[in-house]
Amino acid sequence: EWPIDQSAVIDRNIIRIAVWEFAISERTPLRVAINECVDLAKIFGSESSQRFVNGVLGSLAAHQEELKASL
Numbered sequence: 206e207w208p209i210d211q212s213a214v215i216d217r218n219i220i221r222i223a224v225w226e227f228a229i230s231e232r233t234p235l236r237v238a239i240n241e242c243v244d245l246a247k248i249f250g251s252e253s254s255q256r257f258v259n260g261v262l263g264s265l266a267a268h269q270e271e272l273k274a275s276l
Contacts, residue, residue, distance in 0.1 A: 216254050219245050228272045
């Protein structure tokens, strides 16, 4: 529900990487893509980035088939 344009640029780009990995490329398993991107958020993001990225990707994972269909 958080407007994506109000999130930090690094967080948005990390989320984009994960979405590409599990929705477009389909080479990376969903859980692996999420874990890798949460790790990136820990390293490059702010204190709250890890939780934000994990929450957004968890929500997107619940709608993975819809996301693939729309892309």
